[in-house]
Amino acid sequence: MIPFSGNPLDRVSEKRPDKEWVEARRKDPTSFVLPMWRLQPFLLGNEKGPVEAGFLKPGLCETLAAPDAPSVLLGVEGEHALFALDISAAQDPASEGPLAGLGHFRDMRAAAALLPAKDVAILGQAKAMIDWHQRHGFCARCGAPTALADAGYKRVCGACNTEHFPRTDPVVIMLATHGDACLVGRGKHFPRGMYSALAGFIEPGETIEEAVRRELREEAGVIAGRVTYHATQPWPFPSSLMIGCFAEAKSRDIKVDESELAEAIWLERSTARALINGERVEGLWVPPAIAIAHHLIKAFAET
Numbered sequence: 288m289i290p291f292s293g294n295p296l297d298r299v300s301e302k303r304p305d306k307e308w309v310e311a312r313r314k315d316p317t318s319f320v321l322p323m324w325r326l327q328p329f330l331l332g333n334e335k336g337p338v339e340a341g342f343l344k345p346g347l348c349e350t351l352a353a354p355d356a357p358s359v360l361l362g363v364e365g366e367h368a369l370f371a372l373d374i375s376a377a378q379d380p381a382s383e384g385p386l387a388g389l390g391h392f393r394d395m396r397a398a399a400a401l402l403p404a405k406d407v408a409i410l411g412q413a414k415a416m417i418d419w420h421q422r423h424g425f426c427a428r429c430g431a432p433t434a435l436a437d438a439g440y441k442r443v444c445g446a447c448n449t450e451h452f453p454r455t456d457p458v459v460i461m462l463a464t465h466g467d468a469c470l471v472g473r474g475k476h477f478p479r480g481m482y483s484a485l486a487g488f489i490e491p492g493e494t495i496e497e498a499v500r501r502e503l504r505e506e507a508g509v510i511a512g513r514v515t516y517h518a519t520q521p522w523p524f525p526s527s528l529m530i531g532c533f534a535e536a537k538s539r540d541i542k543v544d545e546s547e548l549a550e551a552i553w554l555e556r557s558t559a560r561a562l563i564n565g566e567r568v569e570g571l572w573v574p575p576a577i578a579i580a581h582h583l584i585k586a587f588a589e590t
């Protein structure tokens with residue numbers, strides 16, 4: 288399972304405009320509320336021990352939220368409705384107030400390494416949604432303040448009535464292959480020795496295949512033919528959808544764009560397999576399993 292995928296919630300989008308229903312579920316004792324503080328999810332348990340996703344009974348954390356703080360209906364699982372609530376206005380909610388002693392707030396990437404896959408997907412959804420609300424308080428059309436609507440899945444401008452919807456930005460991430468080797472690159476700001484699949488945003492007027500070929504050509508001077516889709520990953524940093532692809536390179540010629548990459552190399556399949564199996568290879572490592580790049584390299588290594 289690729290982290291942040293496999294969200295089990297029924298998103299009940301048809302219920303979102305029903306304010307009474309949403310408000311009743313918001314207070315229902317069978318519902319759960321996930322507090323998010325400055326984009327970090329709440330986890331039950333202390334920082335050193337085992338942790339669980341911080342789904343709380345309604346009524347516990349609401350006093351920590353500002354009056355207009357975003358509250359988002361994430362969806363329904365069986366009898367339970369799940370909400371995310373932004374409590375960023377609180378000063379130190381893990382140490383003082385109603386949550387003191389119950390748990391802590393953790394960086395989303397770190398939390399993703401500790402929790403079951405289904406909770407990682409739900410917390411990723413919460414992170415992406417609260418992040419969107421924090422960045423879209425004003426209308427992109429006229430600049431006036433916007434207000435939350437549809438249980439958190441819309442913002443509406445108070446002046447010109449333009450509706451704004453949560454955004455998902457498509458990114459292609461691709462592994463070019465040539466015979467028994469795949470192309471990996473090192474971004475200028477990567478940790479020393481880390482190589483990954485190349486990636487870039489899809490531009491308006493471009494297909495997935497065209498974006499894959501363009502990015503490979505621009506960043507590494509690699510000319511690719513056939514492009515095949517592998518898998519996607521929701522990536523809530525802040526709102527990407529990573530579209531994982533393979534691309535058949537026409538040769539192993541490389542000409543790196545030094546403004547984008549420090550280096551690009553062809554990685555032999557046997558080396559890729561060793562790295563994925565966690566073996567030490569001098570001066571080389573690939574991203575951990577939280578990243579879809581890991582899964583692309585793994586799929587190639589295991590072919």
Ligand SMILES: [Zn+2]
Nearest residue numbers: 426429444447
């Ligand atoms: Zn407006």
